[in-house]
Amino acid sequence: MYDVKAKKVKMKIGQLWENFGLLFLFVVVVIIFSILSPTFRTYYNFANNFRFSSLIGIGAIGMTFCIMSGDFDISIGSMLALVAVIGSSLIPKIGGIGGVLSTIAIASFLGFVNGVFIAKLKIPAFITTLGMLFVFRALAFIYTNNTPVYIQDKFWLFMGNGKVYGIPFAVIVMVICYLSAFLLLRKSPFGRYIIAIGTNKRAAMLSGINVDNVKIIIFTLLGFFIGVASVVTSANLGSANPGLMGQGYEFQVITAVVLGGTSLKGGNGSIGGAFIAAMILTYFKNGLGLLQVSSYWQYIAVGLILILAVTLNRIKYTLLGQVEV
Amino acid sequence: MIKFLKLYEKFGIFIFIVVGAIVLSIASPHFLELNTILNIITQGTYAAIIGFGMTFAITSGGFDLSVEAVMGLTSVFLAILIPVVGIPSAIVISLVIASSVGLINGLIITKLDVNPFITTLAMMTIIRGVSLLVAGGRQIVISEKSFMTIGTGKLLGIPVPIYITMVLFIIFYLILYHTPFGRHVSAVGSNENSARISGLNVNLVKIAVFVLISFTAGVAGTIRTSQTLIGIPTMAPGFVLIVITVTVLGGTSLSGGRGNLWGTLFAGIFISMIYYGLNLLGVQIFYQMLSVGLVLIFALFIDGIRTKYLEKIKAKGIKV
Numbered sequence: 001m002y003d004v005k006a007k008k009v010k011m012k013i014g015q016l017w018e019n020f021g022l023l024f025l026f027v028v029v030v031i032i033f034s035i036l037s038p039t040f041r042t043y044y045n046f047a048n049n050f051r052f053s054s055l056i057g058i059g060a061i062g063m064t065f066c067i068m069s070g071d072f073d074i075s076i077g078s079m080l081a082l083v084a085v086i087g088s089s090l091i092p093k094i095g096g097i098g099g100v101l102s103t104i105a106i107a108s109f110l111g112f113v114n115g116v117f118i119a120k121l122k123i124p125a126f127i128t129t130l131g132m133l134f135v136f137r138a139l140a141f142i143y144t145n146n147t148p149v150y151i152q153d154k155f156w157l158f159m160g161n162g163k164v165y166g167i168p169f170a171v172i173v174m175v176i177c178y179l180s181a182f183l184l185l186r187k188s189p190f191g192r193y194i195i196a197i198g199t200n201k202r203a204a205m206l207s208g209i210n211v212d213n214v215k216i217i218i219f220t221l222l223g224f225f226i227g228v229a230s231v232v233t234s235a236n237l238g239s240a241n242p243g244l245m246g247q248g249y250e251f252q253v254i255t256a257v258v259l260g261g262t263s264l265k266g267g268n269g270s271i272g273g274a275f276i277a278a279m280i281l282t283y284f285k286n287g288l289g290l291l292q293v294s295s296y297w298q299y300i301a302v303g304l305i306l307i308l309a310v311t312l313n314r315i316k317y318t319l320l321g322q323v324e325v
Numbered sequence: 326m327i328k329f330l331k332l333y334e335k336f337g338i339f340i341f342i343v344v345g346a347i348v349l350s351i352a353s354p355h356f357l358e359l360n361t362i363l364n365i366i367t368q369g370t371y372a373a374i375i376g377f378g379m380t381f382a383i384t385s386g387g388f389d390l391s392v393e394a395v396m397g398l399t400s401v402f403l404a405i406l407i408p409v410v411g412i413p414s415a416i417v418i419s420l421v422i423a424s425s426v427g428l429i430n431g432l433i434i435t436k437l438d439v440n441p442f443i444t445t446l447a448m449m450t451i452i453r454g455v456s457l458l459v460a461g462g463r464q465i466v467i468s469e470k471s472f473m474t475i476g477t478g479k480l481l482g483i484p485v486p487i488y489i490t491m492v493l494f495i496i497f498y499l500i501l502y503h504t505p506f507g508r509h510v511s512a513v514g515s516n517e518n519s520a521r522i523s524g525l526n527v528n529l530v531k532i533a534v535f536v537l538i539s540f541t542a543g544v545a546g547t548i549r550t551s552q553t554l555i556g557i558p559t560m561a562p563g564f565v566l567i568v569i570t571v572t573v574l575g576g577t578s579l580s581g582g583r584g585n586l587w588g589t590l591f592a593g594i595f596i597s598m599i600y601y602g603l604n605l606l607g608v609q610i611f612y613q614m615l616s617v618g619l620v621l622i623f624a625l626f627i628d629g630i631r632t633k634y635l636e637k638i639k640a641k642g643i644k645v
Contacts, residue, residue, distance in 0.1 A: 072442065117622070121629035124579055126388075126442050127569065131621040134566050138615035146611070251450065254443070264440045296462065299454030303447040310439045 007321070014319030018261065021316075022276040029280055033287030040290050047168070049286050050279070054174035055236070057278035058229040059253040060260070061181045062111075062222030064274045067257050069218050070198045070266030071125035073114065076226050076253060078136035080246035083107040083227055084234040085140050088149045088156065096155030104227035110136070111223020115216035133250075140242035148241040151234060160235025170232045174275075177228060182271050194218065198266030255302065256281050259309040263317060281305075337627075338575055338591045345598045353605050363484060365597045370490040371545040372564075373593025376571040377497045377586060378538030382441075383577050384501070384584035385534045386514040390445040390565050391430065392542040394452035397560040399423045399546030401456045403472075404465035404556025412472050416547055423543025424536050426452060431532030449565075456558035465556035476552030486548050490590075493544065498586050510534060514581030563614070570621040571596055579628055596620070 034041040059076060066073050087103025094102065114132055118125045151157060162169040185191035193214045196204040205211050234240040258264065259280065260273030284305075288298050349356045356362075375392050382389050399419045406415035426448065433444045478485045501507040509530045512520040521527045550556060573579060574595065575588025596617065603613050 121626060122633060123625045123629045127625060130566060131618045134614050134618035138611045138618060141611035264443060296454045296457040299450045303451035306447040307433060307439060310443055311437050314438060
């Protein structure tokens with residue numbers, strides 16, 4: 001009798017945590033830094049951070065799909081830089097809109113290549129993408145001869161800095177991406193395939209899902225979102241730098257996805273969680289920067305957050321009774 | 326075909342080395358000089374040394390991305406400790422610190438049950454942060470000249486790092502193939518559940534493996550520091566890719582359970598040959614990055630085909 005009661009309480013805590021834990025964490029972060037730093041609590045800083053959170057946030061969508069299906073991609077930081085330099089160097093030839101579209105197309109193609117390697121050759125995703133991390137970065141260097149590409153095209157810059165009725169366009173892009181990703185994940189067969197593969201790959205295969213193709217599509221989608229993020233990021237910076245752009249990006253994105261509640265074991269995941277987690281990370285970093293905490297401590301903090309996030313997830317799923325202890 | 330695959334797994338790397346050597350000796354008249362060859366081998370030792378540890382990690386089904394950060398940490402502590410406690414104790418303390426990183430990795434992976442990939446990815450950033458913090462963000466110059474012997478000294482005409490590598494190789498070889506612990510590592514890598522059920526202390530094996538790999542990273546960091554006499558907190562960025570390339574190219578299967586230490590040793594030398602060859606051509610460092618990435622993907626490609634083929638054979642009921 002007691003056991004059942006205890007289990008119910010545990011489930012309640014787990015559910016509360018799942019529904020409101022992240023929002024609570026976000027509020028705590030905002031309150032703490034607002035007290036500590038006067039600059040942090042200005043409206044300008046707040047709105048700006050919201051815009052910056054789209055850089056991690058957009059990439060986190062694709063990564064959520066990827067981790068939910070039980071894989072990783074750590075080549076995205078280098079991919080971000082590579083497609084940005086290629087796309088922006090094409091602007092003089094095909095114009096801003098063409099540049100943006102080709103950036104996204106190239107990124108999708110690179111994601112497709114990753115997916116083919118992983119699905120067809122059965123190479124573990126993280127090792128394939130580890131190799132690609134270096135290949136993409138090297139190609140970015142070689143393509144530009146290690147000089148940044150400056151972007152002057154209006155349409156491209158609008159993607160990162162423009163405003164529609166006072167709302168940053170980057171945020172609008174992010175919201176559109178999130179809405180379509182949410183529909184894709186929760187309302188389409190494809191979303192269910194992802195969850196099925198992440199939960200039990202063999203069962204998914206036996207029940208007739210073409211696992212290889214779904215995986216390839218997941219990595220192509222991830223590439224697509226990285227393409228969008230690449231345009232927004234380079235527009236924000238006003239240039240595409242082959243060496244500096246996207247350094248550590250994969251790390252931030254994976255942290256956001258895991259902090260957002262997606263289980264590393266696959267199957268369980270949350271698109272909305274990734275969104276809030278991206279905001280938490282952006283505000284947190286901004287707060288530390290405003291308090292002039294040395295960047296070395298920031299390295300340590302981000303690493304600790306990642307390990308903590310994974311552990312918390314595990315506890316949460318244990319409370320919800322979804323993990324065998 | 327099975328025989329061929331088995332032969333390839335054991336000796337495939339030698340084909341690469343022979344082809345590489347022929348190409349290089351045609352391209353450069355200096356290649357066949359003793360000094361050049363010793364140089365190439367010496368440069369290959371770092372990757373090979375950490376590769377020994379990585380061979381253990383991958384054989385046990387694990388993985389370690391934090392090795393390059395551990396190299397930097399060792400380097401910083403050496404630079405700080407040598408003026409205070411002298412060279413021998415500084416080396417011992419630094420290696421203990423390096424190994425303790427592995428202990429932390431192992432504890433997080435086994436006790437908190439966090440994926441090894443994520444754990445070591447996070448530890449990589451944390452350890453980089455710690456190294457930068459300890460060093461104050463600067464590179465620290467070591468004034469003790471005699472420390473240089475470890476990295477650049479010669480004994481009977483052969484550089485010291487080669488001796489260190491040989492000693493480590495013999496020790497690791499004996500551990501992996503001739504002790505119960507080595508068999509336990511393979512068992513955990515082939516099938517963790519059955520290893521656990523048959524009474525192995527899986528957690529202990531895993532922790533020991535991560536301590537070993539961090540130790541090897543510490544040794545490589547020590548040799549590298551002594552060659553330049555500078556403690557560098559951000560030592561060798563991206564080196565982990567080379568280590569993994571060396572291990573996989575050497576024939577250690579990513580699916581776990583089968584490690585190939587000979588392969589790792591010679592793959593280290595092969596990668597060093599590629600670097601020498603590219604230097605010879607005078608290409609920029611980006612092309613070296615590109616080539617290592619491509620070699621890794623090629624090695625994975627072969628590994629993938631091999632695994633696929635073996636699975637097919639097993640499905641037919643033929644014993645491999």
